[in-house]
Amino acid sequence: MKRSHFLALGLFPLCGIFAATTFAAAQEQAAPTPAPQTLRIAHLCDPQYGFGGEKGFAGDVARFEQAVRQVNALAPDAVLVAGDLTHNADAKSVAAIRATLAKVRAPLILTPGNHDIVTKVGKTNAVTAESLAAYRAAFGPDFLVREIKGRLIISANSMYWWTKAPKEEVSRHEQLFREALADAKARKLPVILLTHVPPFVKTPTEKFTYQSLPPKVRSKLLELCNDNNVIIWLAGHTHCVSKNKYKNISILNGETTSRNFDQSKYGFRLLTLAGDNSFTWESTPLEPLKPTEKRP
Helix, strand or coil, X not given: CCCXXXXXXXXXXXXXXXXXXXXXXXXXXXXXXXXXCCEEEEEEECCCECCCXXXXXXXXXXXXXXXXXHHHHXXXXXXXXXXXXXXXXXXXXXXXXXXXXXXXXXXXXXXXXXXXXXXXXXXXXXXXXHHHHHHHHHHCCCCXXXXXCCEEEEECCCHHHHCEXXXXXXXXXXXXXXXXXXXXXXXXXXXXXXXXXXXXXXXXXXXXXXXXXXXXXXXXHHHHHHHCCEEEEEECCXXXXXXXXXXXXXXXXXXXXXXXXXXXCCEEEEEEECCCCXXXXXXXXXXXXXXXXXXX
């Protein structure tokens, strides 16, 4: 299906969203690496406004609005949303998800999903310059880095690894990603990676499917991340809960507020890392919606 993209909103003034920066500038401003402290992250997956789950569009909005209320009550150190903010990247859905995200009180980090920036080009699907421009205008940069409590959070655009995209964008992203990892390794910072698509669903050697990254990309990427301090990889896309492991990396896919294909309850995850980087990843089901909360 060909998707329309919402282009003319200007940079999205979300509370707490981080602007992209070059690593030269980031390193110049960096303070001495602090000792890791307890870090609490709300991990939300695929709000996908317009997917049309239970109660249709209004239900998509109401459930994610409820998730945001619960997240705000938990007061985490950061909120990470693993892509597919909308289903069709249409103006109505983009405006609605922007309004909801603006209510998040903690620092907010997003990553684009296939439904956000992949569009039909002839007989194939691809990321285009136009779809990237639309996403950036509505939600900000598609690559972000933030240091919080002794960890480096990297939000990478997994669509460059998953499908066709403009070569100059792929090259730029690869450079930024490698620089971020090198910076983390040099400063001995553990890395939390946020993407939409996970590297694999069940095993690192599985064949390529819609749900995972292509094997050649996957194997190189996993080794690169493992060698450069990535300890947790947060993803979405599958609409199923899973917890996988590759060497030193824990790969976590949470439940959604749109549709869950494994019959999980609507909800999100609270990731809590201790000072030694041991962690818990707790399911937080949505509380029942009040009658007045069923419509956006």
